[in-house]
Amino acid sequence: MKEETGDAEVAVVVRGLTKAYGGKAVVDDVSFTVHKGEFFGLLGPNGAGKTTTLEMIEGLRRPDGGSVSLLGLSPWPRNTSLLTRIGVQLQSSAFFERLTAREQLTTFGALYGADTDRTEELLALVGLTEQAETREDKLSGGQRQRLSIACALVHDPEILFLDEPTASLDPQARRNLWDVLRGIREQGKTIVYTTHYIEEAERLCDRIAILDGGGVIAMDTPTELISGLGRPTSMELPTSVIGPDDVRRLPGVEEVTEEDGRVSFRAADPGSLMQALTEKGIAGSLQIRAASLEDVFLELTGREYRS
Ligand SMILES: Nc1ncnc2c1ncn2[C@@H]1O[C@H](COP(=O)(O)OP(=O)(O)OP(=O)(O)O)[C@@H](O)[C@H]1O
Ligand SMILES: [Mg+2]
Structure with missing residues (x-):
């Protein structure tokens, strides 16, 4: 497996990443590599350190120790050249007030200086064409979730970071979103995402890191993780x-x-x-x-x- 930071095939390299709050390590010596085109899942219970890890990779939080290489560059201190290359959906999504779904997308697009207008394509991708004229605060929870993913995609980023995109969705909406995520991956994008849903990670991810108490307790393809148990049915x-x-x-x-x-x-x-x-x-x-x-x-x- 290729591990070098400058490797063209590598999207993210995390080495010995550490973060403590109030003297307690919440991310504790985390290391992994995400390859380009991979769908990589961070799975773990509440407080495992998923969001903290993700936000250090995105350059939103400063690591206490260790290193992050994002597309061969360091995301901290804030590296603006990375902003156009990564798409970020945060655990709690923020929208502009009083704008419709379509307007949210065109506004985000303008902010990023995206050259082409992908608004209609993105509305269709996340299944919101019919809600294009609906104000964001009138959308259902699942529709907002999908809109926030579309917003993270307006500038056609190479890597998409999603923090619990399927949280609080009903089973139908979750499955729709799986199709959206698979579609994005098929376009050759790298996806790094967090989830609580163990069976969802099993279905969607090429590889999974299971986090618990701030550390990686297992990392592999779902099939290998399960067959590693050596447990018959x-x-x-x-x-x-x-x-x-x-x-x-x-x-x-x-x-x-x-x-x-x-x-x-x-x-x-x-x-x-x-x-x-x-x-x-x-x-x-x-x-x-x-x-x-x-x-x-x-x-x-x-x-x-x-x-
Ligand atoms: N800004 C902060 N200040 C203090 N403690 C924090 C801060 N951010 C996170 N923590 C703590 O770090 C730990 C890991 O939090 P984190 O948000 O990374 O977990 P998570 O795996 O994303 O959990 P969840 O599944 O609930 O989203 C938790 O114990 C949390 O309370
Ligand atoms: Mg979280």
Whole structure:
């Protein structure tokens, strides 16, 4: 993997990044590299240090220690030549008062001195063409979220930073936004984003850094993170159908646990298991649960992921 700061393939290099508030390290020796065209996710519970890390990369906060290279340049002290090359959506979005969705975009475009008017294209990209004439304060939460992403894109940046773009969206709006983000990535942009949604990061990201307590506790592709658990797929049956003692008597069954009305276990030989369940007439009750990033987090921290 290429790691050099000046490398043309590299978008972001973070080395030993540290930030403390009130004597407590909230970002503690964080290092990672984001390659151009990559969709990179920072995942972690509340207070993990995601926003602080992101804002140091964006040049909005000064690191106490370590280094950041953004497109080969240092973002701090404020480097204005980077402003036109990066798009930033903050955790709390700020809009101009009393302007419509379309006017927000043209105003942001003018501020950035964007050469071409991409307003209509961006409204369509984030699915707000019909709301073009709606004032920003009359948009729904999800629509505002999408408008803020469009605003971060007006100057056609190379890298897009998004801080919890899918927070507080309903499932439908979240899925729409996933399509928007995938579309942006397909245009060859680099995306660095934060999220609480573990299954979302699994679907969207090329690579994920899991942050906890200010440090990176795991970093890899979602597939590698999960397969690194070396955990076979687990199975579940409701206790209303079969009790844990009877499950233990099934062929090749291991690691039987009971919780919340379900018996979980692993099967060394799924073929024989299915045959036994079919004979008992309960094969249809079997549920299969593949290992997830949630399991990775649990394994690493010994506690459940709580966003
Ligand atoms: N300006 C600040 N002054 C003091 N403490 C801060 C400041 N900014 C962040 N912190 C603290 O640093 C820690 C990390 O905060 P940060 O906002 O980076 O977390 P996060 O991972 O983005 O969390 P969330 O998921 O809630 O957005 C928290 O304990 C927070 O209280
Ligand atoms: Mg945050």
